Amino acid sequence: MIDAIYRLAVRGAPAIGVAGAFGMRLAANAWAARAPSSAAQALPELERAARALSGARPTAVNLSWGVERMLAHARALAPRTADAAQLARALGLEAEAILDEDAARCDAMGRHGASLVPEGARLLTHCNAGALATAGAGTALAPIYEAVRQGRRVHVYVDETRPLLQGSRLTAFELQAAGIDATLITDSMAGSVMHAGKVDAVFVGADRIAENGDVCNKIGTYSVAVLAREHRLPFYVVAPSSTFDLGTPSGASIPIEERAPEEITEGFGRRTAPHGVRVYNPAFDITPARLVSAIVTERGILTQPDRERVRAHLA
Amino acid sequence: MIDAIYRLAVRGAPAIGVAGAFGMRLAANAWAARAPSSAAQALPELERAARALSGARPTAVNLSWGVERMLAHARALAPRTADAAQLARALGLEAEAILDEDAARCDAMGRHGASLVPEGARLLTHCNAGALATAGAGTALAPIYEAVRQGRRVHVYVDETRPLLQGSRLTAFELQAAGIDATLITDSMAGSVMHAGKVDAVFVGADRIAENGDVCNKIGTYSVAVLAREHRLPFYVVAPSSTFDLGTPSGASIPIEERAPEEITEGFGRRTAPHGVRVYNPAFDITPARLVSAIVTERGILTQPDRERVRAHLA
Numbered sequence: 001m002i003d004a005i006y007r008l009a010v011r012g013a014p015a016i017g018v019a020g021a022f023g024m025r026l027a028a029n030a031w032a033a034r035a036p037s038s039a040a041q042a043l044p045e046l047e048r049a050a051r052a053l054s055g056a057r058p059t060a061v062n063l064s065w066g067v068e069r070m071l072a073h074a075r076a077l078a079p080r081t082a083d084a085a086q087l088a089r090a091l092g093l094e095a096e097a098i099l100d101e102d103a104a105r106c107d108a109m110g111r112h113g114a115s116l117v118p119e120g121a122r123l124l125t126h127c128n129a130g131a132l133a134t135a136g137a138g139t140a141l142a143p144i145y146e147a148v149r150q151g152r153r154v155h156v157y158v159d160e161t162r163p164l165l166q167g168s169r170l171t172a173f174e175l176q177a178a179g180i181d182a183t184l185i186t187d188s189m190a191g192s193v194m195h196a197g198k199v200d201a202v203f204v205g206a207d208r209i210a211e212n213g214d215v216c217n218k219i220g221t222y223s224v225a226v227l228a229r230e231h232r233l234p235f236y237v238v239a240p241s242s243t244f245d246l247g248t249p250s251g252a253s254i255p256i257e258e259r260a261p262e263e264i265t266e267g268f269g270r271r272t273a274p275h276g277v278r279v280y281n282p283a284f285d286i287t288p289a290r291l292v293s294a295i296v297t298e299r300g301i302l303t304q305p306d307r308e309r310v311r312a313h314l315a
Numbered sequence: 316m317i318d319a320i321y322r323l324a325v326r327g328a329p330a331i332g333v334a335g336a337f338g339m340r341l342a343a344n345a346w347a348a349r350a351p352s353s354a355a356q357a358l359p360e361l362e363r364a365a366r367a368l369s370g371a372r373p374t375a376v377n378l379s380w381g382v383e384r385m386l387a388h389a390r391a392l393a394p395r396t397a398d399a400a401q402l403a404r405a406l407g408l409e410a411e412a413i414l415d416e417d418a419a420r421c422d423a424m425g426r427h428g429a430s431l432v433p434e435g436a437r438l439l440t441h442c443n444a445g446a447l448a449t450a451g452a453g454t455a456l457a458p459i460y461e462a463v464r465q466g467r468r469v470h471v472y473v474d475e476t477r478p479l480l481q482g483s484r485l486t487a488f489e490l491q492a493a494g495i496d497a498t499l500i501t502d503s504m505a506g507s508v509m510h511a512g513k514v515d516a517v518f519v520g521a522d523r524i525a526e527n528g529d530v531c532n533k534i535g536t537y538s539v540a541v542l543a544r545e546h547r548l549p550f551y552v553v554a555p556s557s558t559f560d561l562g563t564p565s566g567a568s569i570p571i572e573e574r575a576p577e578e579i580t581e582g583f584g585r586r587t588a589p590h591g592v593r594v595y596n597p598a599f600d601i602t603p604a605r606l607v608s609a610i611v612t613e614r615g616i617l618t619q620p621d622r623e624r625v626r627a628h629l630a
Binding site for chain 2: 157159160161162163165168169172173176181182183184185186187188189190191192193195219220222223226227230264265267268269270272273274276277278279280281282285286
């Protein structure tokens with residue numbers, strides 16, 4: 001599971017939160033299968049597993065959120081659980097609950113966010129924050145799916161999202177499979193289509209949201225937010241409330257994962273840059289709260305996020 | 316030559332201007348080799364060649380500029396030239412002159428532009444506007460080469476420039492070969508490195524500049540210009556004066572070439588998007604003059620371009 005998360009075989013902030021929880025379930029099962037032991041004896045192994053899982057991707061808070069929830073559950077249950085096998089079964093149920101809750105949160109985000117998608121809306125999205133990123137209908141794409149379900153016509157411009165092309169490989173695929181009108185563009189074309197008046201609003205997901213409303217998301221999101229502001233377009237972030245990290249005062253203190261240079265220099269099996277060239281490959285960037293028109297969570301719509309309003313939204 | 320220009324085997328606005336001129340030389344030679352004829356009899360053939368060459372890429376004005384200059388030269392010479400063979404020789408000299416003038420213009424742009432590159436400058440460029448785009452040291456890169464020649468240290472962030480990756484394939488290669496410190500990024504990272512305070516100025520080339528100073532350049536240039544403005548960074552366009560098209564009142568009337576969807580869906584030799592997905596693939600965008608800090612030509616530095624100042628610069 002650590003490898004799957006690191007390689008992005010599972011990706012998307014909510015999905016890796018669920019995957020982290022199931023990783024903890026796997027660890028509990030493996031421990032229980034090894035030899036009979038008490039529930040308390042399983043805890044150090046679960047703590048080791050939690051550290052390893054959370055370390056697979058440092059930026060997305062949902063991963064450590066899912067892992068920590070499982071660990072807290074294990075700690076709470078251990079004193080009143082017969083043995084490690086029973087603890088593993090209880091953690092299995094908790095992981096299933098996390099899965100179901102994630103799907104339910106997607107539905108709720110879809111319902112709230114659909115009110116921001118009028119008939120004939122022409123939207124732009126970056127990366128993949130759809131069904132392939134969650135256990136349900138997605139985050140940024142959930143309002144689009146819901147608006148279409150309610151009978152509205154929607155067109156979506158899809159940024160290909162270099163370096164790993166989650167936009168062309170996942171979002172374009174998802175929207176096509178759902179029968180939703182979509183046009184694929186390179187990331188460098190977003191400004192041009194906005195300038196041509198072809199976009200009404202931007203919808204993106206988030207990997208972590210700081211206490212002050214700064215949004216950490218796939219690299220390139222910040223540029224899209226600046227372009228949206230320049231063209232006076234609303235910029236909506238859709239993410240479950242578990243994406244907020246109140247221990248992070250602002251985007252400046254979010255660690256940004258840097259990934260291998262080969263994602264840029266030979267991204268798809270062919271070398272497209274000179275050998276030895278220096279590469280900078282941050283996986284995420286920070287969009288300041290002032291550029292965010294609203295954050296949609298399963299709780300509702302939080303407009304013009306700042307520290308006070310974030311606190312109130314989550315209270 | 317038409318095929319080489321269409322396939323981008325020759326690319327870069329100044330280089331295709333030179334290539335267009337040599338295409339006319341080829342046409343004149345081919346006609347003269349076919350059968351003895353008068354110079355006047357060669358003109359219809361040269362007119363056909365001019366149309367075909369100029370049509371290979373509709374956006375870059377340098378191409379039709381180079382072709383038209385050759386055609387005008389042929390028309391002027393024909394009445395006082397013995398035969399088609401002599402006309403072809405004269406056109407050969409004219410093409411050589413265009414080549415030499417382009418290299419000299421690059422040197423002049425480098426000298427003027429180097430004054431905008433202080434010691435330790437950290438620059439960002441998009442696409443390739445270097446030696447591989449001209450007959451000389453380049454346009455946007457010429458001031459960088461000149462500043463380094465004068466002993467200044469420079470660091471250049473290079474946008475990879477999707478879909479065709481002129482940044483990673485050409486600019487990174489050029490700068491590396493010249494021993495200039497460069498870091499390759501995806502186009503989606505430009506905003507992030509600017510936000511991190513790692514960039515002091517942007518240098519780009521141009522494919523056409525309208526009478527009012529609007530700049531047509533590689534797709535993605537407009538986004539970089541918006542980002543530069545957001546971060547209060549100077550945005551410099553470096554281009555020979557032949558890039559100005561006074562017959563084009565503003566960027567709105569510049570035709571934007573749309574290229575094949577496969578450049579986006581299978582740009583790396585592997586399909587990276589679902590079959591049947593709709594694609595929008597404009598090769599260029601328009602940066603409004605208000606976002607341009609200065610245009611550097613072989614004539615000097617034109618700050619805050621507008622119709623009146625463009626006219627004065629070219630007078």
